[in-house]
Amino acid sequence: MSEILSAPYVLEYTYTRSTGPVVGRFLESLRYEVLEGVKTADGRVLCPPLEYDEEGEPTTDEFVQLRPSGTVKSWSWVPEPRKGHPFDRPFAWALIQIDGADNAMVHAVDAQKAKRMRTGMRVRLRWADEKHGTIHDIACFEPMASYVPSPVHLEYDVNPGKHYSAYLRGLQEGKLIGGRDPEAGKVYVPPRGADPMTGNPTDEYVEVADVGVLTTFAIIRIPFEGQKLTPPYCFGAIVLDGADSPIYHLISGVPHDEIRMGMRVKAKWKPQDEWETSLENILYFEPTGEPDASFDSYKEHL
Amino acid sequence: MAEPCAVIGIGQTKHRESRRDLSIPGLVRDAALRALQDADMTWKDIDSIVIGTAPDMFEGVMTPELWLSDALGAAGKPMFRVHTAGSVGGSTAVVAAHLIQGGVHEKVLTLAFEKQSESNAMWALSPAIPFQPQLVAGAGGYFAPLMRSYIRRADAHPDTGCMVAVKDRQHGLLNPNAHLHLDQTLEQVKASPMLWDPIRYSETCPSSDGAVAMVLVSEKHAGRVKNPAWVKGTSVRTERTFFAGRDQVNPAAGKLCAKDVYDEAGIRNPLKEIDCAEVYVPFSWFEPMWLENLGFAEQGEGWKMTMEGKTKIGGEMPWNMSGGVMCTNPIGASGMLRFAESARQVRGTAERHQVDGAKVALGHAYGGGSQFFAMWIVSSER
Numbered sequence: 001m002s003e004i005l006s007a008p009y010v011l012e013y014t015y016t017r018s019t020g021p022v023v024g025r026f027l028e029s030l031r032y033e034v035l036e037g038v039k040t041a042d043g044r045v046l047c048p049p050l051e052y053d054e055e056g057e058p059t060t061d062e063f064v065q066l067r068p069s070g071t072v073k074s075w076s077w078v079p080e081p082r083k084g085h086p087f088d089r090p091f092a093w094a095l096i097q098i099d100g101a102d103n104a105m106v107h108a109v110d111a112q113k114a115k116r117m118r119t120g121m122r123v124r125l126r127w128a129d130e131k132h133g134t135i136h137d138i139a140c141f142e143p144m145a146s147y148v149p150s151p152v153h154l155e156y157d158v159n160p161g162k163h164y165s166a167y168l169r170g171l172q173e174g175k176l177i178g179g180r181d182p183e184a185g186k187v188y189v190p191p192r193g194a195d196p197m198t199g200n201p202t203d204e205y206v207e208v209a210d211v212g213v214l215t216t217f218a219i220i221r222i223p224f225e226g227q228k229l230t231p232p233y234c235f236g237a238i239v240l241d242g243a244d245s246p247i248y249h250l251i252s253g254v255p256h257d258e259i260r261m262g263m264r265v266k267a268k269w270k271p272q273d274e275w276e277t278s279l280e281n282i283l284y285f286e287p288t289g290e291p292d293a294s295f296d297s298y299k300e301h302l
Numbered sequence: 303m304a305e306p307c308a309v310i311g312i313g314q315t316k317h318r319e320s321r322r323d324l325s326i327p328g329l330v331r332d333a334a335l336r337a338l339q340d341a342d343m344t345w346k347d348i349d350s351i352v353i354g355t356a357p358d359m360f361e362g363v364m365t366p367e368l369w370l371s372d373a374l375g376a377a378g379k380p381m382f383r384v385h386t387a388g389s390v391g392g393s394t395a396v397v398a399a400h401l402i403q404g405g406v407h408e409k410v411l412t413l414a415f416e417k418q419s420e421s422n423a424m425w426a427l428s429p430a431i432p433f434q435p436q437l438v439a440g441a442g443g444y445f446a447p448l449m450r451s452y453i454r455r456a457d458a459h460p461d462t463g464c465m466v467a468v469k470d471r472q473h474g475l476l477n478p479n480a481h482l483h484l485d486q487t488l489e490q491v492k493a494s495p496m497l498w499d500p501i502r503y504s505e506t507c508p509s510s511d512g513a514v515a516m517v518l519v520s521e522k523h524a525g526r527v528k529n530p531a532w533v534k535g536t537s538v539r540t541e542r543t544f545f546a547g548r549d550q551v552n553p554a555a556g557k558l559c560a561k562d563v564y565d566e567a568g569i570r571n572p573l574k575e576i577d578c579a580e581v582y583v584p585f586s587w588f589e590p591m592w593l594e595n596l597g598f599a600e601q602g603e604g605w606k607m608t609m610e611g612k613t614k615i616g617g618e619m620p621w622n623m624s625g626g627v628m629c630t631n632p633i634g635a636s637g638m639l640r641f642a643e644s645a646r647q648v649r650g651t652a653e654r655h656q657v658d659g660a661k662v663a664l665g666h667a668y669g670g671g672s673q674f675f676a677m678w679i680v681s682s683e684r
Contacts, residue, residue, distance in 0.1 A: 146322050146323075158431060168433055188544075196545040197547075215451070216447040216451045217447050218442075220499075221496050222497040224424040224425065235443060245544055245546050245548075256499075279433075295454070300547050300549075301547075302549070302551055
């Protein structure tokens with residue numbers, strides 16, 4: 001126990017303050033969301049207005065209406081707001097030169113993050129919902145966006161075409177369909193309509209195995225907008241037995257550090273009653289446990 | 303026979319993560335004005351404008367060439383847009399050169415730009431299309447398997463990619479326009495997180511805002527400046543994304559494009575006859591891959607040149623003196639930045655990243671799934 005006695009004590013009282021003709025007019029205008037500055041005898045504009053300028057001269061009775069925006073001349077970040085601060089989240093105190101004024105006003109900037117603050121930044125005034133003719137009628141200033149949202153929205157039907165449709169219908173029945181170039185003999189999965197190397201149509205459909213060689217792969221560890229899968233996941237190129245072009249799919253059912261080029265993998269299908277016209281019928285490819293394919297056997301597919 | 307074509311003006315913005323101080327019209331105008339000033343020209347001198355940028359979905363701006371015509375002084379003049387994915391900056395410059403070489407115009411302003419801070423390339427490259435599982439995760443997700451293939455095929459030293467990152471970032475320190483100014487050690491690069499295994503964070507390019515412009519002229523106007531860069535060869539090639547037996551690591555289109563541009567420029571041995579190159583390397587492993595694809599090294603040997611320091615400024619074959627795409631990547635502009643840097647080198651105006659006595663340089667761009675290629679050779683001699 002401390003030898004020194006102590007008790008909490010609050011000293012609190014609301015005084016009244018005469019605002020005078022200049023500051024009084026400024027505060028009264030705030031009630032009507034009007035921001036005014038006062039002219040000095042030598043023609044400068046002060047906002048907030050003062051009765052006497054820094055030269056000791058009385059300011060005039062000439063007021064000018066100003067735009068509710070300005071420039072930050074200096075600022076200090078408040079990472080941990082205290083009681084009585086305008087926000088319960090981090091904000092900045094700033095010296096703000098209102099557009100058209102020659103002095104600066106101290107007020108709060110609701111910038112959310114310190115990295116958004118810089119000297120010279122443009123800010124706009126945010127009015128308080130309720131006005132009482134005090135400086136608090138200005139809720140704060142906020143960073144002025146130099147950009148606008150520019151939404152894009154397109155709606156269209158995806159028609160996968162004749163050959164890709166045959167491939168998708170095959171998937172619905174649990175089959176992987178390729179298109180064969182009758183001359184070169186190359187089998188494209190999915191069928192591409194024509195062999196890009198020969199120009200020959202690949203109208204002859206052949207079923208290929210749901211087992212093949214993982215030729216190469218990446219482990220995706222980066223999140224991004226619109227991503228359906230949660231990283232990390234493995235994305236690989238698989239040349240199915242009987243095919244001459246790779247398909248791309250997830251590799252799973254094996255720790256990432258055990259995934260190898262040349263690994264033999266097999267499709268892991270969804271339950272049959274969930275099959276649709278989609279490669280998503282295959283959840284992923286997983287190791288078969290067979291010995292790896294030799295590098296020479298798949299190097300032409302890299 | 304083609305008319306001679308020379309680069310007499312080059313301008314670029316300061317490239318940064320975000321140029322919120324400039325609108326897209328303001329950004330392209332900044333680069334264009336710098337190029338005009340460099341060429342000692344005004345808007346009135348220009349006959350036509352050729353512009354390139356990345357696919358529309360990146361920035362969500364359709365037909366930007368119409369929107370930007372006033373900012374580029376194009377009212378009443380022919381304006382043409384080129385559209386070849388990541389290689390666009392290069393093929394845009396090639397189209398501009400062809401307008402001169404074909405005798406169509408005498409003074410062409412060409413320009414490429416991208417504001418990545420207002421775009422979303424990851425989203426645009428990874429759409430969830432009906433009937434297909436969404437698997438690809440941006441450009442890195444697409445290219446990472448190819449790098450794994452390269453490493454295996456060439457039995458490359460695993461540090462090669464990190465060495466490229468360190469080297470390009472050192473070069474970028476010499477370039478005030480570069481976006482990244484990073485004094486990184488090999489250990490720091492190796493310790494950066496894996497994003498798309500085998501690609502680490504520090505082995506990838508940044509996302510940048512920037513634009514670059516060039517003024518290309520016929521021989522009659524080349525005398526406006528004392529040090530024009532002469533276009534000695536141009537080439538573009540394309541191949542399909544998927545075909546049986548496609549070599550994605552060392553694509554045929556890239557090899558054919560290189561052969562074509564060397565033939566036109568009369569180059570038999572690029573390693574001996576080219577003094578330096580600016581090559582599109584958005585992920586560090588592309589340096590050794592392109593060293594082989596472009597004929598600077600035998601297949602499987604490219605990584606050795608990197609590991610031996612030959613691609614540094616002062617080395618046998620400096621690559622990406624400006625810091626390259628690894629330091630600055632406004633996607634649509636990245637290809638033209640390579641072309642512009644190659645021209646700056648042979649003009650002797652590359653300041654602190656100048657290769658001493660550079661006379662012949664290669665500018666290179668690629669795009670899509672390593673399938674669109676654009677190249678030029680520029681020389682200080684007509």
